[in-house]
Amino acid sequence: MDKPETSNKRVYFGLFLIVVGSLWILERLNLIPAFWNDILISWQMLLVGIGVFSIIGGNKTTGIILIVIGSFFLIPELTDIPYQLRRIGWPVLIVAVGVILLVTQGSRHHRPEMPPNYSAGDKQQPTGSDYFDDFVIFGGREVYVDSQNFLGGKTTSVFGGTEFDLRQAKLSENGAVIDCLALFGGCGFKLPPDWTVKNEVTAIFGGYTDKRGSSLNHIVSDPSKTLIIKGFAAFGGVEIKYM
Template sequence: MAYRRLSNQSLVGVLIVLVGVVLLVDTTGLYDTGFLLTYVPSLFVLVGLYALVSSDFRNVGGPLVLVTVASAWQLVALDVVTVGRILRFWPLLIVLVGLSIALGRVRPSVAEVDDDRFDLVAAFGGLDRRATSKTFTGGNVTVAFGGGELDLRDTLVPAPPARVNVVALFGGVDVVVPRDWNVRLDVLPVFGAAEDDRPRREAEHDGVDLVVTGFCAFGGVTVTN
């Protein structure tokens, strides 16, 4: 029997659902989950570390700040240290921002992805990828509290349409496509926008090369060339 690996996007969705269930159980009085809520900061620490690793340490600034703040928050929640003592170290945030700027200058800003399918996640930072596969089929892009750009101009789709699912929460994603591609945009915006900014639109020629689906909240998804 073949098993399909759970995508990063699915993992993020499952994580959000679990947090929502814990909060719902607590607010409705079904069970006291206060002891679980005490460890919520650790969840943000894991998210920051995951964002560092999944970006191949290209996205450094936002995740480092998130890990630092969430770690301090967790120590306070566990009564290990006081808020006053933590506040003494606020200049550390300035140091982290400076390091992220310095590291950003020595690392390439755009990374190539040559897989037929990709599964990209960026949290509290940026994501810039250029796909180069000549047998491109699609992928997933998840951005939270940040922005991203996915460049598909160097790809070929032998069996159209390719499908890209985008989830943007408090951030935006730009999908850059070749000029001759016909793109169908089927993204649900909530307090956000999903737009095709290209001069050529779906109704102007036959066939569909790319279908962009997904969801955006307090952010946007834009198709451009």
Template sequence: MSEHVNDIEYQNKPNNNGKAIIGMVLLIIGGLLLVRQFSYFLIPGWIWEWPTWLIVAGLYIGAKHNYRRSIWFILVFIGLAGTLNNAIPGLHIGNLIWPGMIIMIGLWIILRRNHSGANRNKWEKQWEQKWEYKWQQKWDKHYHTPIDPQPQTPADDETSGNIPPVNPNARPITGDDFLDATSIFGGVKKTILSKNFRGGDITNIFGGAEIDLTQADIDGKVVLDITQLFGGTKIIVPPHWQVISNLSAVFAGVDDKRLRKVGAGDNNKILVLEGVSIFAGVEIRTF
């Protein structure tokens, strides 16, 4: 119970690093705009073009997420290519930007699939069970002495390997427990029916996704990772769920259109939205 409460408190903490980064970006932009008003300083025109803003957005996203999300590198790469094309006369690489961007997005999606949804959760669970079981064995060996030790039988030798004990109350994982929605120049509409929903990933590149969770159920905190560029996501949740947004939005926003009711939501059903949204929006609704 205390662990669950700590999770809620952690998610509700303000992200001071993100606010500091936004403040620094605004200071730099304001300073450049102020300097531009004086004729004593010559600021090249290409610094105000869209590639520069892509670089700023990429660095902001990377710094906020400790450079763990590869989307920041894609934005910086595209921004640098466009900036070089505008800053250096005779360097014609503008026609290569779009093909290069499509190739990089494709590689990113392919490499990302092995670390998303059920595969990522399964790997994390196996790692956690392995180390918890290992440290439990060490603790029992050094600090726990049985009152009446029993002789070990051959059957015990066979079953006393490095396999962690099976939890009899664990519910089996089904294909609907994890969401993996990818939309590129199109749209995806999914209805989740799982009563053991564990989160997932939504990726929109010039596309949209509509996820209906009204018939689903969760236990504790569930993370939904959203990555979208020039797209949009609509999420429909049950009215008693709590929704916490930790999204990094660049020229985008999260619009919570749920009906406000008296009283707080269920503390045991928390949906956390994480990820990056660039020139795209996220809409949260309930029926």
């Protein structure tokens, strides 16, 4: 049986697809004025829509950033921007993203958010290496994780890629949950051979690939060591591998 949280995400995602499909139908039937057609059926609105879906899915920081970027590039479609303002457009966008990161990170310091699979009764207290929150845009990063009480994390790749090497890590008693967002980018994970991986990634023009099958041969996964990988991939992908 699906967990309520997973079921709710599917409902929201279904509504999102209904809205997108309906707008597309109206556009094909020429029922949307040309002006609004260029705005509603655009890559900018796609970013805004994915941002809204990310917030609903619990990835607030990434969702807000995507909405801001999509809205920023929509402004020239809605009104004429004076030359002097257009010259400072990119710096303003960079500052806005920086402010969002500072504000959201600051709120976490005041109200620490524990991983969803962490229990107050766990024998080990979480440390900084047990749970990661990674964000990459227009770049790449390789991260080595050797936590002996790994709880999971959040990773966002926008026009970039991240790869996590978890082969020396050990899962917490309750397993681990990793929330991924891959937008025109990718997230890769190198895992121990005996981990059981549960896929809850939603993909649009993207994909989820587990390449461990050809590498593990006779190694049997351990159900008590379960890693849940969830999230959203659009024009990107999430990849699992052993080597």
